[in-house]
Amino acid sequence: MTDTELAPLTFDCPRCGDAVSARFWGPCAACVTELRSTMTVEAETVETEYVPKMNVTPNAVALKDD
Ligand SMILES: [Zn+2]
Known part of the structure; x- marks a missing residue:
C-alpha cells in the first residue's frame, strides 16, 4: 500500500x-528552477500592483468556496 506512495x-x-x-507530478527540476525565477519576478510585479487594490476586494476572499 505505502509502496506506491513512496515510489517515485x-x-x-x-x-x-x-x-x-519524481515523488510528485510536475515540471522537471530544470523547469522548476526556471519557473521559480520567472514566478518570483511575476510575483513581485503582481504584489506591487495589488497593494493599492487590496482594500477594494476584501469580499472576494470571503466568497471563495470551501
Ligand atoms: Zn521540464
Missing part, C-alpha cells in the same frame, strides 16, 4: 516533455 512517479515533464522521475 515516472512521467513526462508537462513543460519540456523530458522523462521525469
Whole structure:
C-alpha cells in the first residue's frame, strides 16, 4: 500500500516533455528552477500592483468556496 506512495512517479515533464522521475507530478527540476525565477519576478510585479487594490476586494476572499 505505502509502496506506491513512496515510489517515485515516472512521467513526462508537462513543460519540456523530458522523462521525469519524481515523488510528485510536475515540471522537471530544470523547469522548476526556471519557473521559480520567472514566478518570483511575476510575483513581485503582481504584489506591487495589488497593494493599492487590496482594500477594494476584501469580499472576494470571503466568497471563495470551501
Ligand atoms: Zn521540464
